[in-house]
Amino acid sequence: MNIIKYLQAQGLGSRKQCTQLIQYDLIAINGCLKNNTNEDIAPNDVVALEINGEKQIPVPYPFFYILLNKPADYETSHKPKHYPSVFSLLPPNLLNLPMQAVGRLDADTTGVLIITNDGQFNHRITSPKHKVPKRYRAVLKHAADERLCAQLRSGVLLHDDNETVCAEQAELADAHTLIMVISNGKYHQVKRMVAAAGNRVEQLHREQFGAWRTDGLSVGEWRFFQPDQLITS
Ligand code: URA
Numbered sequence: 001m002n003i004i005k006y007l008q009a010q011g012l013g014s015r016k017q018c019t020q021l022i023q024y025d026l027i028a029i030n031g032c033l034k035n036n037t038n039e040d041i042a043p044n045d046v047v048a049l050e051i052n053g054e055k056q057i058p059v060p061y062p063f064f065y066i067l068l069n070k071p072a073d074y075e076t077s078h079k080p081k082h083y084p085s086v087f088s089l090l091p092p093n094l095l096n097l098p099m100q101a102v103g104r105l106d107a108d109t110t111g112v113l114i115i116t117n118d119g120q121f122n123h124r125i126t127s128p129k130h131k132v133p134k135r136y137r138a139v140l141k142h143a144a145d146e147r148l149c150a151q152l153r154s155g156v157l158l159h160d161d162n163e164t165v166c167a168e169q170a171e172l173a174d175a176h177t178l179i180m181v182i183s184n185g186k187y188h189q190v191k192r193m194v195a196a197a198g199n200r201v202e203q204l205h206r207e208q209f210g211a212w213r214t215d216g217l218s219v220g221e222w223r224f225f226q227p228d229q230l231i232t233s
Pocket of ligand 1: 104105106107109187188189190191192204
């Protein structure tokens with residue numbers, strides 16, 4: 001792949017801007033300063049990218065997959081209304097590239113959020129057909145017992161919906177902490193299911209989405225990953 005195209009795919013600007021980065025000797029790849037705008041680059045061989053001496057994480061090509069540990073008070077939207085966008089937590093070069101979140105988390109929900117430019121992957125992971133499990137930890141307003149979990153597992157009728165939905169798993173870590181796994185993704189599903197069962201979610205955290213967890217990521221941090229891991233619960 002031509003080096004200018006490669007730099008564009010890194011979100012570093014227009015063809016003209018990327019050409020100038022090379023002409024002004026500002027780009028080093030794998031420790032070598034690049035000065036030939038006709039050079040070919042193998043994107044997957046790039047392990048180190050420096051722009052004007054500053055290290056930058058190379059964006060995988062053609063597809064990238066980001067795992068973000070979403071903080072509260074961020075909206076899963078490119079056009080947020082009340083809070084900053086989750087995308088604003090990513091570096092500026094990435095923001096020049098098209099990408100979408102894989103499903104949404106509410107502004108007050110924290111935890112695993114996946115972002116990608118791979119539309120097929122996004123579709124596959126969110127399609128009800130594939131039943132990708134999502135594991136949530138919910139803090140409940142009222143003390144609960146096994147009856148709540150049994151109700152969630154056997155199915156509840158959501159308000160304003162004529163379909164019964166059930167949790168794949170529901171158990172209490174303590175009287176106010178519910179661990180619930182669902183494999184569909186209706187709007188506000190966890191909060192609505194818990195409300196339909198007579199309780200209320202006060203805090204919600206997604207611990208796992210398919211095989212992916214926030215392990216090792218502090219709140220607000222992100223990393224690239226390769227989705228070759230099995231999608232299991
Ligand atoms: N269910 C909810 O109610 N909210 C979320 O953010 C995710 C699942």
